[in-house]
Amino acid sequence: MDEIGFRHDGYLFLLDREEDVAAFRVALALQGSLGVPSRELTPAEAAELLPQLSLDGILAAAYCPSDGYATPEAVVQWYARESGATVLQGCAATAVDVRDGKIEAVETTGGRIATGTVICCAGVWSKEVADLAGIALPVEGEARSMWFTPQDGGLPERVPLTIDFSTGFYFHREGPGLAFGGRERALEEVAEAAARRLPVLADLPVQSTWWGWYDVSPDWNALVGEVEEPSRFLYATGFSGHGFQQAPAVGEHLAELVVGREPTLDLSAFSATRFARGAERPEAFVV
Ligand SMILES: Cc1cc2nc3c(=O)[nH]c(=O)nc-3n(C[C@H](O)[C@H](O)[C@H](O)COP(=O)(O)OP(=O)(O)OC[C@H]3O[C@@H](n4cnc5c(N)ncnc54)[C@H](O)[C@@H]3O)c2cc1C
Structure with missing residues (x-):
């Protein structure tokens, strides 16, 4: 740990x-x-x-x-190392080749990769990546910032x-x-x-800052599932600021879907089809 x-x-x-x-x-x-x-x-x-x-x-x-x-970055590194997966950095997907409703390959800036299965987990860029396969995923970006202090102000x-x-x-x-x-x-x-809430913070210097995108869905809940067509196009995105804490469960779920195993968790409520069905579930605890 x-x-x-x-x-x-x-x-x-x-x-x-x-x-x-x-x-x-x-x-x-x-x-x-x-x-x-x-x-x-x-x-x-x-x-x-x-x-x-x-x-x-x-x-x-x-x-x-x-x-x-x-x-988070240490956790991602750990998974990349321990999973035995090949991670290609700086290699953007630019097209998804689909024939007769089936995926045949992904074109990337590093060349063509033959595959019948694609998982779209491109964060705030998921809308564009899904669009490569003719799929509409409702994900928008919302910028959020964080700041870092070099000392802890005497907190426990x-x-x-x-x-x-x-x-x-x-x-x-x-x-x-x-x-x-x-x-x-x-x-x-x-x-x-x-x-107002943590007065000692006002006395601490801010050493650095960082910002990133929340990949926001229309009801601020994740989009997780598999589309009907083309076959074997899965997605996990729209985490709306909760993606790190939900990642282990969602990752296992996707792995089960990919190998065709009965999913341990029923995540059907996260399907992107919920908006068309009027079954969206607005997240009440957005930070
Ligand atoms: C300030 C801030 C604070 C947060 N705090 C929390 C928190 O406390 N708890 C929590 O659970 N979550 C938090 N989050 C949210 C969390 O960081 C995200 O939900 C999570 O990082 C999403 O992970 P992801 O792997 O789905 O997407 P990302 O980490 O966005 O990864 C998407 C990847 O797709 C790649 N990509 C994009 N386009 C392409 C393409 N065409 N081809 C190939 N690859 C592509 C990108 O390069 C990127 O590596 C916070 C976010 C922010 C900004």
């Missing part, structure tokens, strides 16, 4: 609106029924976990001690991934310091909520 920077520090949502408390209670009940040890905390109990929080206006918190976080060793739900400000440990972000693109816009 050290290899992927895994920290078993929990997840903590801070709630300052009655309607959010009600929605989280429904989610906690569902999680509890499935054996997840998440629970509601009072503001005083949240302060015990992180004394540096300023909890003005907080009505309740949702906490799951068994959650954690890890370093165990810092849950903490989310101020109404503003979207969140933070967690990252190396010797902290990583934080929010729904806005500019530091100045995130800084106000950040300094």
Whole structure:
């Protein structure tokens, strides 16, 4: 676990609106029924976990001690190494050859690859990649930023991934310091909520920043499944900011579909056909 920077520090949502408390209670009940040890905390109990929080206006918190976080690029490297798969970098798919409803090959900038099966998992570029096979996948990009501090402001060793739900400000440990972000693109816009909820952050220098695309679907839930035609075109995209945590389960599911094994999990609710069927399920806990 050290290899992927895994920290078993929990997840903590801070709630300052009655309607959010009600929605989280429904989610906690569902999680509890499935054996997840998440629970509601009072503001005083949240302060015990992180004394540096300023909890003005907080009505309740949702906490799951068994959650954690890890370093995504280390996890990707681990899978690439351990799976034995061949990873071709800098090799873009430029066309999908389909004959009589069946995939025959993928044309790439590195040459033609004969295959009968394609998985479209191109993140925010999935719309264009699916279009190569004449398939419409509704994925749009939304830019999100993160910032990194070189010190931790004296926070306890165990810092849950903490989310101020109404503003979207969140933070967690990252190396010797902290990583934080929010729904806005500019530091100045995130800084106000950040300094209000975690005042020590206002005294820390920002060492670096990073931004990336959320690959957003129309209801902010992932698109996972297989199209009817052409045959053997699978997709896993539109993760809308949840892709890292959902990746292990979705990856196993796709592997089962590829080899024709009965899927362990029923992920049919994530099919991209849900929009045409009026069966979309708007994600309530978007950060
Ligand atoms: C600021 C920020 C914070 C986030 N925080 C979290 C979090 O806390 N928890 C969480 O679970 N998720 C989080 N996410 C979301 C998560 O990072 C994504 O859901 C995840 O990275 C998606 O992975 P992916 O493999 O589906 O797509 P990507 O990582 O986008 O990979 C797509 C790949 O497809 C390749 N590609 C594109 N076009 C082509 C082509 N034509 N041919 C071949 N290859 C192509 C690209 O080069 C890329 O390598 C966050 C995202 C951002 C931006």
